[in-house]
Each structure stands twice: as structure tokens, then as C-alpha cells.
Amino acid sequence: MLSEQMLNMLNEQINAELYSAYMYQAMSAWAADQDLKGLSNWMDCQAQEEVTHARMIYEYVQERGGRVLLAAIDGPPTDWDDAVAVAENVLEHEQKVTGLINGLVDQAIEEKDHATRSFLDWFVDEQVEEEDSANDLVATLRLASQSPGGMLMIDRELAARTYTPPAPEED
Ligand code: FEO
Numbered sequence: 001m002l003s004e005q006m007l008n009m010l011n012e013q014i015n016a017e018l019y020s021a022y023m024y025q026a027m028s029a030w031a032a033d034q035d036l037k038g039l040s041n042w043m044d045c046q047a048q049e050e051v052t053h054a055r056m057i058y059e060y061v062q063e064r065g066g067r068v069l070l071a072a073i074d075g076p077p078t079d080w081d082d083a084v085a086v087a088e089n090v091l092e093h094e095q096k097v098t099g100l101i102n103g104l105v106d107q108a109i110e111e112k113d114h115a116t117r118s119f120l121d122w123f124v125d126e127q128v129e130e131e132d133s134a135n136d137l138v139a140t141l142r143l144a145s146q147s148p149g150g151m152l153m154i155d156r157e158l159a160a161r162t163y164t165p166p167a168p169e170e171d
Contacts, residue, residue, distance in 0.1 A: 021050035023076035038158030045163040091134035
């Protein structure tokens with residue numbers, strides 16, 4: 001059984017993941033409005049990924065007999081100066097999420113809640129990937145913004161991203 005504190009933190013993390021989805025969807029809408037179809041696609045994939053993260057925690061809480069409580073999701077930003085500013089926002093946000101995941105792990109360790117700590121391993125690894133791809137996006141868009149036609153070329157590359165949900169774990 002989850003402690004009250006752990007349950008509250010997991011419910012807060014569901015909210016944080018759904019906020020992430022909302023924020024990436026807002027970025028996707030902004031990019032579409034700027035005719036950056038590739039960046040819009042990249043953000044759309046990212047938003048879907050975040051919904052999956054929320055669902056994974058949602059299902060875990062229920063599996064442990066806890067009650068999922070969904071709270072209001074804050075409104076995301078709606079405007080950015082340019083594509084580089086969007087990418088920098090992604091990186092900054094993912095660094096924040098890494099901090100939240102680390103906080104959950106710290107709590108699980110403190111409580112000797114081995115099941116939750118083990119469940120969170122996937123998220124710890126995922127955050128390494130999330131920060132890495134955000135770093136790549138910042139670097140690529142910074143470079144692209146410096147050369148004429150660079151953004152067009154990179155936008156075509158970003159259009160190739162697809163989202164595949166993680167395979168369900170075997171029982
Ligand atoms: Fe759910 Fe982008 O971490």
C-alpha cells in the first residue's frame with residue numbers, strides 16, 4: 001500500500017505529466033501557426049508521449065490500491081519569440097521534470113517503498129533521454145537559425161518523428 005505522502009506525490013506527478021502534454025500541444029499549435037510543420041509534428045509526438053507517462057503513473061497508483069485524484073491543469077504559455085525559444089523552454093521544462101522524478105525517488109527510498117522505487121526507474125532513464133533530445137533540439141535549432149534555409153531543412157527532419165508507445169511490461 002502506498003503511503004499518503006507517496007500517493008499525493010504520484011497524483012501530483014500525473015498532473016505534472018498532463019501539464020507537460022498540454023504545454024507541448026501548445027508548442028505544436030504555435031509551430032503550426034508559424035508554418036513550421038516539422039516542429040509542430042515533433043511537439044505533437046512529445047505531447048502524446050507525456051499522456052502515456054501520465055497514464056503509466058495513473059495505472060500504477062491503481063495497481064497499488066491508491067485513489068487517483070485528478071486536479072486542474074494549469075494553462076500553458078501560448079507564445080514564444082522563435083523556434084529556438086521553444087526548444088530552450090523544452091529543455092528547461094524537462095530539467096524541472098527530472099527534479100520532480102528525483103524527488104519521488106528520494107521519497108520512495110526514504111519510505112523503503114521498493115515497489116515504487118523500482119517503478120520509477122523507467123522514469124529516471126526516460127528523463128536522461130528527454131533531456132538529451134531537448135539538448136539536441138536546442139543545438140540544432142540554434143544552428144539552423146544562423147543559416148538561410150537552415151530552418152527549412154531542419155523542419156523537414158523534425159517532420160520525420162513518429163511516436164510509438166512503450167511496449168506493455170510482461171506480467
Ligand atoms: Fe514525462 Fe517529458 O517527461
